[in-house]
Amino acid sequence: MSIRIEDISYYYERDTAMQVCALDHISAEIPDDQFIGLIGHTGSGKSTLIQTLNGLLKVTEGHIYYNGEDIDGKDFDRKALRAQVGMVFQYPEHQLFEADVLSDVMFGPKNLGLSAEECKARAEEALRMVGLEERYYGLSPFDLSGGQKRRAAIAGVLAMRPKVLILDEPTAGLDPKGRQEILDLIAGMQKSTHMTVILVSHSMDDVARYADRIMVMAGGRLLMYDAPQAIFERSEELEAVGLAAPQIIYALKKIREAGIPVATSALTVEEAAAEVLRAVRKSGKKAKAARRQVHV
Amino acid sequence: MFNSITLGQYYQTDSVLHRLDPRIKVVATFLYLVSLFVANSVAGYLVSALFLAAMIALSNVPVRYILRGMKTIALLLVITMLFNLFLTPGDVLFQLGPLKASKEGLILACKMGVRLSMLILGSSLMTLTTTPTRLTDAMETLMRPLRRFRVPVHEIAMMMSIALRFIPILMEETDKIMKAQIARGADFEDRNIMKRIRSMVPLLVPLFISAFRRANDLALAMEARCYRGGDGRTKMKPLKYEGRDHAAYAVLFGYLALCIALRFVKGMLPGFLGI
Ligand SMILES: Nc1ncnc2c1ncn2[C@@H]1O[C@H](COP(=O)(O)OP(=O)(O)OP(=O)(O)O)[C@@H](O)[C@H]1O
Ligand SMILES: [Mg+2]
Numbered sequence A: 001m002s003i004r005i006e007d008i009s010y011y012y013e014r015d016t017a018m019q020v021c022a023l024d025h026i027s028a029e030i031p032d033d034q035f036i037g038l039i040g041h042t043g044s045g046k047s048t049l050i051q052t053l054n055g056l057l058k059v060t061e062g063h064i065y066y067n068g069e070d071i072d073g074k075d076f077d078r079k080a081l082r083a084q085v086g087m088v089f090q091y092p093e094h095q096l097f098e099a100d101v102l103s104d105v106m107f108g109p110k111n112l113g114l115s116a117e118e119c120k121a122r123a124e125e126a127l128r129m130v131g132l133e134e135r136y137y138g139l140s141p142f143d144l145s146g147g148q149k150r151r152a153a154i155a156g157v158l159a160m161r162p163k164v165l166i167l168d169e170p171t172a173g174l175d176p177k178g179r180q181e182i183l184d185l186i187a188g189m190q191k192s193t194h195m196t197v198i199l200v201s202h203s204m205d206d207v208a209r210y211a212d213r214i215m216v217m218a219g220g221r222l223l224m225y226d227a228p229q230a231i232f233e234r235s236e237e238l239e240a241v242g243l244a245a246p247q248i249i250y251a252l253k254k255i256r257e258a259g260i261p262v263a264t265s266a267l268t269v270e271e272a273a274a275e276v277l278r279a280v281r282k283s284g285k286k287a288k289a290a291r292r293q294v295h296v
Numbered sequence B: 001m002f003n004s005i006t007l008g009q010y011y012q013t014d015s016v017l018h019r020l021d022p023r024i025k026v027v028a029t030f031l032y033l034v035s036l037f038v039a040n041s042v043a044g045y046l047v048s049a050l051f052l053a054a055m056i057a058l059s060n061v062p063v064r065y066i067l068r069g070m071k072t073i074a075l076l077l078v079i080t081m082l083f084n085l086f087l088t089p090g091d092v093l094f095q096l097g098p099l100k101a102s103k104e105g106l107i108l109a110c111k112m113g114v115r116l117s118m119l120i121l122g123s124s125l126m127t128l129t130t131t132p133t134r135l136t137d138a139m140e141t142l143m144r145p146l147r148r149f150r151v152p153v154h155e156i157a158m159m160m161s162i163a164l165r166f167i168p169i170l171m172e173e174t175d176k177i178m179k180a181q182i183a184r185g186a187d188f189e190d191r192n193i194m195k196r197i198r199s200m201v202p203l204l205v206p207l208f209i210s211a212f213r214r215a216n217d218l219a220l221a222m223e224a225r226c227y228r229g230g231d232g233r234t235k236m237k238p239l240k241y242e243g244r245d246h247a248a249y250a251v252l253f254g255y256l257a258l259c260i261a262l263r264f265v266k267g268m269l270p271g272f273l274g275i
Helices: A046-053 A078-084 A101-111 A116-129 A146-158 A176-193 A204-210 A228-233 A235-240 A247-257 A269-295 B022-038 B042-059 B063-087 B103-129 B132-149 B153-183 B193-198 B201-224 B243-264
Strands: A003-012 A020-030 A035-040 A061-066 A085-088 A164-168 A196-201 A213-218 A221-226 B092-096 B099-102
Touching: A003 A046, A020 A046, A020 A061, A020 A221, A035 A046, A035 A204, A046 A085, A046 A164, A046 A196, A078 A085, A085 A146, A085 B153, A101 A116, A101 A146, A116 A146, A146 A164, A146 A176, A164 A176, A176 A196, A176 A204, A196 A204, A204 A228, A213 A228, A221 A228, A228 A235, A247 A269, B022 B042, B022 B103, B022 B132, B022 B243, B042 B103, B042 B243, B063 B099, B063 B103, B092 B103, B099 B103, B103 B132, B132 B153, B153 B201
Parallel strands: A035 A196, A035 A213, A085 A164, A164 A196
Antiparallel strands: A003 A020, A003 A061, A213 A221, B092 B099
16 A cells, blocks of 8 residues: 655645745655654644645645555545545544544444444444543543543544554643653554554654654655664754754764764664663773783 | 635735725725715716725735635625516516516616625725734724713624634634544535535534633633723724825725715716616
């Protein structure tokens, strides 16, 4: 299920004085079974890009191919596309509307025209995936906590069993623990279902831990699209567009400047700790060996 | 998705009309509406149309943008014209089943159509060139004499400005929620009217909830800033007339005088101008 983006542009308020070029000639290919991080400064066009991917916004120029078919083609079934490319918007809890959680999650499958039992089965499966227990099923969605609401909303999209899941800042407005839980959940789901995940975020630290590849956007252009290590090598370029490599990379660079030869390719705190220990032990051994030589 | 509703939304640019004092724009719009009802001949309509065209040219707002806004009310216009055409008694022009179109009806329908379009264009020109804040400022100042009669002028103006301020916000919100539900497979364009009404529930429930939440937040924020109504309140930017505003008043009254004069000489106008 690959998505191919070919030289697309998008303008808001076209042909008025307020015209904004939100996407500026973007090309990329998103293969199957990948965790993609989409990152960029505020207003760089992230939300616009993902909305073009499931046909909610029609691109002004260029083409998007889903499994080789042009999604703006005349006889392309856009409804089917939306069933396959699931989209979780920013603050998805604002779209909840049903009287109870279970029916709200069933809304998507019902729109797919599935039988009532099938809808219910899918909704329960999705709710299990996001970790909402059975005792919440009958509650009004408005009686849940913020984090629970968000899980319910994500379940509402998962219940459609999309092949591609796009999430627009799913952790916005959550506390650190809530953020971690949601991100772990998404990464776990990606591993077990092999769907493609596109995660929009402001935070490199969030994305670094999970992404196979990272897209960096700035001013409507796709600046970089590469593996995380390769992206963080270019930390100066990132800073120029208001972003930064993960904190831990900076820490490692400082340590290397101080004379301990660590590699700076670690992506998480745990990896970095292991790397520092390794480097320190190695240089410690060297020092011991040097001392012994002096003795001899 | 709502890009088509541009009718009367402020259009940011620089022009003489944008810089005019908002009070004169309110007065001018009101008098322009009056002038449309003063006009009773083709000549009168021509003058009003020319005046409007001149104002649109002065406003620097692209004509395409204004006309796009008109699309939303085109249906209303057509229905009004059809009613006039078929329901006015007089010499029968042609017949459609039981409906008779008369010559008088045709003339009336044309006049009505022209009058309505100019009325809508004229008033949307005011909102296109004036920010909602300045507009309510002007309303408040113009209505100030009514305070004598215990009309809560400031509160009315405040309510108006809040309502105006919320229109684009709610529109954006509607757009967002609609997209989110479409992504979950909702269909807002079903042909079946019952299904279509039912499809509004997933849109309206979240929309109302968010509107209440916003209203609540706003009330709290206003109270936190010690808002307590209009008494003793002063303005950061009080309205003040300048040279160009006086000139604008002169032009306005000149136009109005011409309209009134044309009404009285209707019979003496040559050819079709007198119709
Ligand atoms: N409905 C709209 N009308 C006009 N311009 C818009 C609209 N939505 C977005 N824009 C503009 O398009 C550009 C890209 O916006 P977009 O929402 O895609 O940014 P983003 O990367 O998602 O930002 P954020 O991180 O703040 O969510 C911005 O300059 C924005 O001002
Ligand atoms: Mg965004």
